[in-house]
Amino acid sequence: MPVYLDHAATTPMLPEAIDAYARALAEVGNPSSIHSAGQHARRVLEEAREQVAASLGCDPIEVVFTSGGTEAINLALKGTFWARPGHRVVAPEGEHHATLDTIEWLVAHEGAEAARVPLDADGFVRTDAWAEALSTGDVAVATALWANNEVGTIEPVDALAAAAREAGVPLHLDAVAAYGHLPIDFRSLGVAALSVSAHKIGGPVGIGALVLSRTAPVVPLVHGGGQQRGVRSGTQDVAAASAFAVAASVAVRELAERNARLAALRDRLIAGVRAAVPAARLSGPEGDDRLSMNAHFTFPGAQGDSLLFLLDAAGVAVSTGSACQAGIPEPSHVVLAMGRSEEEARGALRITLGHTSTEADVDAFLAALPSAYERAAAAGLSNRETVLGR
């Protein structure tokens, strides 16, 4: 059986979410229709919205279902930028591409100016620089990851949110990686918006949510029938929402227990990697400041994609953690932002755990790692200077 250790990319759907999905798919009814079939669909949809809202500590009206995390982030950033005065967009350097590329687009096409806030060596946002970037008086919107999707660093969101409040800047939190692993209470955070995605917590791909405070003005990206506060038009996906809701309820209910179990597995994995390959270097912090499901290493002299290939051949699925263009791994901008060299960044490997992970999975990875590293390091050397053909 192949060992799946890439839960940050996507995690298996929970059986109960699949059941809810299939049940809802079997029923007809557009939740915007007025007849009883529509009313029934509407009821299933709104119950789902309530459950998702409960998992996020917000009101149901604040939950805007989207096609996923990327759309939620686009809506939060573009929508807020367009609705507000100011032209600066503040974001830390290690954000997901959904954020970075959206800002890049706003800069190229909408006259925005990007303010990048540096990270420290463990991937934490530099809070002094954050506060300074927010203080210029012309900031339209600020955004930050709650937890880094690549290296697992949990950011000091209370401090980031307090600084934004003080500066009077609407803050969006990208909680896609944090969701299901950290308790989220939107009300007490006092931020303008927050993005999550269902498939990272055992729900289906194709649905996510933007939690949008009542007082946060946004210009919609999608126009049409005026569904969801007029912010996100389009027929609402009842089946996906109800499967999302089931996954969200389970994620919150089992959060503490699962975190304890995964943190123990993660620490076993980290200790095992250090024992097997002493040269490997953990990226990001240890202990409670790190997502319980995340381990991320750089392997000197080896390329992440060689390691990935060799581990895949040995039946273990992991990730280089960084974005791909046509399947080519770029050196991770997150690892670079943490002050590592490009060469180090190319040797990055992300191993992420989830609800199906077991000790046997971790041990299978640790068993396959030493020979994979040895070979990848040999290939890494040949990659710099070839001998053949000279």
Add this chain to the structure above:
Amino acid sequence: MSGGVDSSVAAARAKDAGHDVVGVHLALSRMPGTLRTGSRGCCTIEDAMDARRVADLIGIPFYVWDFSERFKEDVVDDFISEYQAGRTPNPCMRCNERIKFAALLEKALALGFDAVVTGHYASIVTDAHGNRELHRAAAWAKDQSYVLGVLTAEQLKHAMFPLGATPSKAEVRAEAEARGFAVAKKPDSHDICFIPDGDTRGWLGEHVGISNGAIVDRSGAVVGEHQGAHAYTVGQRRGLNLTVPAPDGRPRFVLEVKPQTNTVVVGPKEALDIAQLAGSRYTWAGRAPEHPEREFACEVQIRAHADPVPARAAVLGGELVITPEHPINGVAPGQTAVVYVGTRVLGQTTIDRTVSAVPLGA
């Protein structure tokens, strides 16, 4: 697996032959185009997807390996500097020499593979002593042994060309069709893959830098002006716009391009005839001749689709010196001369210098 029909069928045949095959698409550009355009047969994201879908059908794993930096250094920059030095390089040969059978092969060997399989039309024959020899493909019209002439014994030991014995390209396309490959009818690629619109001169103009200069005859007298020496190739007749007529009124041809002085030399057609060519950057494809310093009979081919010409060759003073039986024309420094004995590729050299059959003043 470029995403073209040849490498697709080659991969399928290697799998059928019982090998443990993994499909690899080479990413050669940091900024690949999204969709295929014109006659480029590789290098866009669409081509990578074509290759991936073929790998799915064959039932092999598929990965994209990034060689964009190596490709830029060893092929693209080399192409530019060769032109700057007044030579006419063949980037596809350089890619075989430095990327496919060097960077790729070495990475593959390090990762535990035994060989690189490609869709080239060429054959590998093992002689009585177990030495690997490179031979022409059965389909002479598609034969690509010329562009593989740079491979050494060590590289040939780890190369496989499953299409070498196929009688025609049509047969490969029919096989791709029968295997259900969507790429069965994909057009062949002709152009240099890193020059998107096929406009080599325009591309060189951007990368080499253009300045006007003199067109001179063999005595050095100025007979016209050019708009950048790189745009001229040896043997070219058209578009010279010479302002001083030839004394004998006969057409003149480009004989030489001299980037160091930014001049183009023209002269009569017979001055293109080359009696001898030589190069110091020579390699043997497989086992080297026992006494390369002793002149031996061979055939020489100077372009991918040129006819082979009977010749004699020997290594003299560190150069492979090739003397065709009859003068040949259209030879430019930087081109590769591949030496054959029968169907076997014996070796090759990049041409450094040529000796005209018609000495100046004759």
